[in-house]
Amino acid sequence: MALPQKHFKRGSTKPELPEDGVLRFFSMAFCPFSHRVRLLLAAKQIPHHKIYVDLIEKPEWYKDYSPLGKVPALQLAGIENQPTLVESLIIAEYLDQQYPQPQLFLTDPLQKALDKILIERFAPVVSAIYPVLTCNPNAPADAIEKFENALDVFEVELAKRGTPYFAGQTIGIVDYMIWPWFERFPSMKITSEQKYELNTNRFGKLLKWRDLVAQDEAVQKTALDVQLHAEFQKSKTLGNPQYDIAFKAKY
Numbered sequence: 001m002a003l004p005q006k007h008f009k010r011g012s013t014k015p016e017l018p019e020d021g022v023l024r025f026f027s028m029a030f031c032p033f034s035h036r037v038r039l040l041l042a043a044k045q046i047p048h049h050k051i052y053v054d055l056i057e058k059p060e061w062y063k064d065y066s067p068l069g070k071v072p073a074l075q076l077a078g079i080e081n082q083p084t085l086v087e088s089l090i091i092a093e094y095l096d097q098q099y100p101q102p103q104l105f106l107t108d109p110l111q112k113a114l115d116k117i118l119i120e121r122f123a124p125v126v127s128a129i130y131p132v133l134t135c136n137p138n139a140p141a142d143a144i145e146k147f148e149n150a151l152d153v154f155e156v157e158l159a160k161r162g163t164p165y166f167a168g169q170t171i172g173i174v175d176y177m178i179w180p181w182f183e184r185f186p187s188m189k190i191t192s193e194q195k196y197e198l199n200t201n202r203f204g205k206l207l208k209w210r211d212l213v214a215q216d217e218a219v220q221k222t223a224l225d226v227q228l229h230a231e232f233q234k235s236k237t238l239g240n241p242q243y244d245i246a247f248k249a250k251y
C-alpha cells in the first residue's frame, strides 16, 4: 500500500485510507501482541493495509480507532460503520472464523476452551520475564526463576499432548499466540548481563518445538532479526524507542 512505512506520531495528520473495503491493521513493529495478528494475517494470506503507531508519542487521532490507545487494532473497513476490533486473541478468533483457511482454532468446543485457557497461562510467563526482556535495570532478582516456573506449564503440556505442535501435527492457534515471545527471548543473550538462554534439560521439548515453529512460512515472513529486537529494547530502555529501525528489515 502507498502509506509510508513509519510510525505515526503525535501531531501527525490522520492518514487518508483508501475506501476499498480492505482490512486496516494498526500496530507497532516490535509489539508482540501485534505480532500475533501479523502471524494470522500472513498464515491466512489476508490482504490488509498497515498503519504503524508510535506508542510513546501517540497520534491524537488513534483514539478514534482504539479508545485505550493500544495496538493491535483491526478496522473492518468493508463492514457497515467500519467497526474496529482490539485485543489480539479476540482479533485472532475473528480472523479464524472469517478466513477459515487454514483453520487454527480447534473446532471441538472443549478443546478450543482448553487451548484458550493455555494461552491465558502464558500471561505469567510474559509478566515475569518482561523486565529482563525489556532491559529494565531494576528487574527483580527472581525474574528468571518466576519466568521458568511459569514456562514449565508449557513444557509439561507439550509432553502431555505428545505432539510436535501444541495443536497436533500441524501448527495451530496456541503455537502462533505464544510464538512472538519465543522470537524475542533470544535477544536476552545479547542484552542481559547473564546472557540468558533456555536450559536444554529443563525445556527440551519447547526448544524442539521452537526450532520447528521457526520454519513455518508465516513465522518466517513476519520475523524480525534478534539483533534488531535487542537494538529496539536498548533504545526503549534509554527512553527513546527507535520504532522505525524495523524497516531496516525485510518485512
Ligand SMILES: N[C@@H](CCC(=O)N[C@@H](CS)C(=O)NCC(=O)O)C(=O)O
Pocket (backbone or CB within 6 Å): 028, 030, 031, 032, 033, 034, 055, 068, 069, 070, 071, 072, 086, 087, 088, 089
Ligand atoms: N491484551 C492486549 C495487550 C496489547 C498491548 O499491551 N499492546 C501494547 C504494545 S505491545 C500497547 O499498545 N501499549 C501502549 C499502551 O498501553 O498505551 C492484546 O492482547 O492485544
